[in-house]
Amino acid sequence: xxxxxxxxxxxxxxxxxxxxxxxxARAARISQRTNVVPCLxxxxxxxxxxxxxxVRMKRARCAKAGITSRHVGLPATTTTAExxxxxxxxxxxxxxxxxxxxxxxxxHIDERTAFEAIAPEKDVDxxxxxxxxxxxxxxxxxxxxTPGGIVRLLDEYDVDPAGRHAVVVxxxxxxxxxxxMLLLAEDATVTxxxxxxxxxxxxxxxxxxxxxxxxxxxLIRGEDIKPGAVVIDAGYNPGNTGDVDFDTARSRARLIxxxxxxxxxxxxxxxxxxxxxxxxxxxxxxxx
Amino acid sequence: xxxxxxxxxxxxxxxxxxxxxxxxARAARISQRTNVVPCLxxxxxxxxxxxxxxVRMKRARCAKAGITSRHVGLPATTTTAExxxxxxxxxxxxxxxxxxxxxxxxxHIDERTAFEAIAPEKDVDxxxxxxxxxxxxxxxxxxxxTPGGIVRLLDEYDVDPAGRHAVVVxxxxxxxxxxxMLLLAEDATVTxxxxxxxxxxxxxxxxxxxxxxxxxxxLIRGEDIKPGAVVIDAGYNPGNTGDVDFDTARSRARLIxxxxxxxxxxxxxxxxxxxxxxxxxxxxxxxx
Numbered sequence: 001x002x003x004x005x006x007x008x009x010x011x012x013x014x015x016x017x018x019x020x021x022x023x024x025a026r027a028a029r030i031s032q033r034t035n036v037v038p039c040l041x042x043x044x045x046x047x048x049x050x051x052x053x054x055v056r057m058k059r060a061r062c063a064k065a066g067i068t069s070r071h072v073g074l075p076a077t078t079t080t081a082e083x084x085x086x087x088x089x090x091x092x093x094x095x096x097x098x099x100x101x102x103x104x105x106x107x108h109i110d111e112r113t114a115f116e117a118i119a120p121e122k123d124v125d126x127x128x129x130x131x132x133x134x135x136x137x138x139x140x141x142x143x144x145x146t147p148g149g150i151v152r153l154l155d156e157y158d159v160d161p162a163g164r165h166a167v168v169v170x171x172x173x174x175x176x177x178x179x180x181m182l183l184l185a186e187d188a189t190v191t192x193x194x195x196x197x198x199x200x201x202x203x204x205x206x207x208x209x210x211x212x213x214x215x216x217x218x219l220i221r222g223e224d225i226k227p228g229a230v231v232i233d234a235g236y237n238p239g240n241t242g243d244v245d246f247d248t249a250r251s252r253a254r255l256i257x258x259x260x261x262x263x264x265x266x267x268x269x270x271x272x273x274x275x276x277x278x279x280x281x282x283x284x285x286x287x288x
Numbered sequence: 289x290x291x292x293x294x295x296x297x298x299x300x301x302x303x304x305x306x307x308x309x310x311x312x313a314r315a316a317r318i319s320q321r322t323n324v325v326p327c328l329x330x331x332x333x334x335x336x337x338x339x340x341x342x343v344r345m346k347r348a349r350c351a352k353a354g355i356t357s358r359h360v361g362l363p364a365t366t367t368t369a370e371x372x373x374x375x376x377x378x379x380x381x382x383x384x385x386x387x388x389x390x391x392x393x394x395x396h397i398d399e400r401t402a403f404e405a406i407a408p409e410k411d412v413d414x415x416x417x418x419x420x421x422x423x424x425x426x427x428x429x430x431x432x433x434t435p436g437g438i439v440r441l442l443d444e445y446d447v448d449p450a451g452r453h454a455v456v457v458x459x460x461x462x463x464x465x466x467x468x469m470l471l472l473a474e475d476a477t478v479t480x481x482x483x484x485x486x487x488x489x490x491x492x493x494x495x496x497x498x499x500x501x502x503x504x505x506x507l508i509r510g511e512d513i514k515p516g517a518v519v520i521d522a523g524y525n526p527g528n529t530g531d532v533d534f535d536t537a538r539s540r541a542r543l544i545x546x547x548x549x550x551x552x553x554x555x556x557x558x559x560x561x562x563x564x565x566x567x568x569x570x571x572x573x574x575x576x
Contacts, residue, residue: 112425112427128421129417129418129420129421129422129424129425130417130418130421132417132420132421132424132425133416133417133418133420133421134417136417136420136424136461136465137400137417137420137461137465139400162484163484163485163486164486165486165491171472173424173425177424177425177469177472180480181465184459184465184480184482187482187484188484189479189480189481189482189484189485189486189491190479190480191477191478191479191480192468192472192477192478192479193477194472194475194477196450196451196475196476196477197451197477198451198452198453198477203453203477
């Protein structure tokens with residue numbers, strides 16, 4: 001592909017819509033067969049406006065997809081122990097099929113300890129160490145939602161990671177690390193870069209698939225993109241800005257995700273799909 | 289460093305001996321204070337000669353270090369469920385501080401299911417998904433022993449992975465994947481290569497630190513080594529042959545592990561050290 005050509009956009013909005021429609025149909029079948037409506041518990045500590053908005057958005061999507069959501073709002077003063085108790089109780093509750101703890105839980109909370117209180121079979125947000133291990137070892141389990149969404153997007157656009165060099169910029173527990181492991185499981189050669197990487201541009205220029213997941217606006221620029229590469233921008237910065245400088249990157253990439261409308265919508269779609277998967281398993285019915 | 293210079297050898301035998309001496313002193317202190325001798329349970333399914341030898345060697349090292357070992361030999365016909373029961377019982381047994389399931393457990397055994405029956409606090413071999421998650425997220429926990437040994441070797445020779453490019457060849461659950469995660473936690477830029485990697489030599493040539501962990505004799509040759517690189521050969525092939533072609537690699541590397549006497553001895557040293565760590569924690573005494 002010539003470098004002057006313009007990349008095809010990867011339409012996450014459209015794919016997410018199709019996944020949610022399919023998920024809604026599955027939720028309806030489960031509800032009909034079992035008289036139980038799949039249920040996602042959403043747990044929010046404090047009242048951070050962005051977090052309140054995210055949780056509201058997720059609950060609204062649940063409602064549209066025929067998934068009940070049970071919201072547990074906890075005061076900002078909640079301790080780690082109290083949060084663990086809440087999550088452990090939801091893990092035991094047969095009326096709850098999936099559990100989402102909205103991140104960030106607050107500076108005084110030991111978020112890892114909290115996450116680990118979520119039973120693996122209800123970890124539909126894919127945040128536990130068990131889920132990370134399953135992703136890493138290619139075992140059944142729930143994937144971290146944004147990485148899971150990226151894998152589905154690649155698949156939708158017939159990008160087979162096998163034998164390709166995927167460069168992941170960022171190494172967070174819920175995004176960078178798991179997407180690298182998922183791509184490794186799909187036989188990509190995977191490089192993890194981060195703030196301590198000596199020459200980021202040089203490494204990114206080797207990538208057939210770039211995953212930007214670092215949270216620094218426009219860190220990756222067109223000149224860093226190998227002509228013909230697939231560019232996935234999972235960055236999320238104020239003002240709807242990704243980690244990739246879209247305008248310069250799109251003239252070199254073969255495929256690129258826009259921000260917004262690329263990776264973003266996929267995250268909720270995977271969350272809903274996994275909630276229905278969890279309900280199907282717990283209710284002992286076919287999920288498909 | 290000039291490419292014609294010969295690499296310094298990384299003496300795993302010597303470092304392992306020092307770690308075991310230190311571990312023996314700690315085991316003695318714990319035994320004295322608590323009247324309980326740290327205990328490692330070794331579990332072996334079947335009578336594969338190599339596995340029998342490994343287990344015998346590990347038990348002999350335990351004995352020298354003042355660690356009791358309790359051996360559980362199971363017939364080759366043991367089912368996964370029976371093995372899980374055995375491991376679960378050892379996980380509950382207050383007289384056992386660490387558990388080692390000798391790999392491979394046999395073709396008819398679901399080894400992952402078996403590993404997961406080991407309680408994380410007794411997983412001194414670092415094989416559970418929980419331990420892998422802890423390694424990956426930089427949390428307290430037991431490391432997979434060979435990767436843990438590699439990290440100690442690098443530290444011993446003042447190799448700081450931060451900002452360096454580490455290339456891991458191999459992606460097994462107990463070696464390749466965890467060593468990559470440990471190096472990433474130490475701020476290396478990490479690339480995972482494997483059998484599907486398009487141009488392995490080209491990727492390895494970018495490495496400041498090469499970790500060969502694939503089990504293919506002399507796969508990595510001198511011409512693949514960047515002059516001045518650190519070469520860790522964790523390969524283990526018949527005839528004491530590593531994954532690195534030692535004779536050609538040593539003329540380009542700055543530091544290199546011999547086979548045998550490099551990574552190999554470190555694995556048991558870390559196993560013993562972690563067994564004493566586990567005992568100290570479970571007995572509620574200072575482990576150092």
